[in-house]
Amino acid sequence: MGSDPKAVPLVRVHSECFTGETAWSARCDCGDQLQEAARRILQEPIPHGVIIYLRQEGRGIGLEQKLKAYNLQDLGFDTVEANEILGFPADAREYGAAVDILHDLDLAGGRGIRLLTNNPEKIRAIGGKGTGIIVREAVSIASLTESFLQKKHSSEVKSYLRTKSAKMGYLL
Numbered sequence: 001m002g003s004d005p006k007a008v009p010l011v012r013v014h015s016e017c018f019t020g021e022t023a024w025s026a027r028c029d030c031g032d033q034l035q036e037a038a039r040r041i042l043q044e045p046i047p048h049g050v051i052i053y054l055r056q057e058g059r060g061i062g063l064e065q066k067l068k069a070y071n072l073q074d075l076g077f078d079t080v081e082a083n084e085i086l087g088f089p090a091d092a093r094e095y096g097a098a099v100d101i102l103h104d105l106d107l108a109g110g111r112g113i114r115l116l117t118n119n120p121e122k123i124r125a126i127g128g129k130g131t132g133i134i135v136r137e138a139v140s141i142a143s144l145t146e147s148f149l150q151k152k153h154s155s156e157v158k159s160y161l162r163t164k165s166a167k168m169g170y171l172l
């Protein structure tokens with residue numbers, strides 16, 4: 001990828017969220033983050049960067065189980081507790097496919113990547129020992145889209161973000 005060998009490509013590894021990206025649910029910022037990632041990557045010098053879209057709906061538990069988790073959240077449980085009640089870890093995703101794709105795109109090794117994320121586990125899984133991928137920088141993906149600014153004070157999004165930061169170590 002790219003003509004400038006020194007350029008460090010900006011990469012977003014994004015996990016599917018039907019409710020956030022297609023139905024524009026007010027419960028999460030997934031759709032906003034996808035838009036924000038595209039906007040930021042398009043601001044990069046040509047050939048821009050990469051969005052890898054992983055079919056890992058609901059942090060890997062699938063849409064049906066995520067909707068059950070939403071029902072539990074309506075009863076007052078947070079996202080982590082709801083997953084636990086359903087018998088799942090807080091985050092069941094795997095990033096091996098993303099690592100393979102980065103290798104296929106010739107993004108392994110020295111030049112490294114800049115990864116658009118606030119998720120420390122994603123940084124470890126993609127840039128950790130043995131993956132062959134060097135994450136030179138984690139670029140925060142706090143969303144500034146209009147739709148996010150409208151919903152960011154809603155109780156659902158506030159609780160969603162609070163749980164990410166307090167229980168999952170996100171750098172928000």
Ligand SMILES: Nc1nc2c(ncn2[C@@H]2O[C@H](COP(=O)(O)OP(=O)(O)OP(=O)(O)O)[C@@H](O)[C@H]2O)c(=O)[nH]1
Nearest residue numbers: 015016017028056057058059066069079117118119
């Ligand atoms: N189980 C579960 N999954 C959710 C919920 N809300 C959003 N998701 C899923 O969470 C995934 C997105 O993960 P996030 O934790 O928001 O963000 P991330 O990609 O890990 O982190 P960033 O790179 O910082 O954006 C998508 O697969 C969504 O479907 C929820 O309440 N419960």
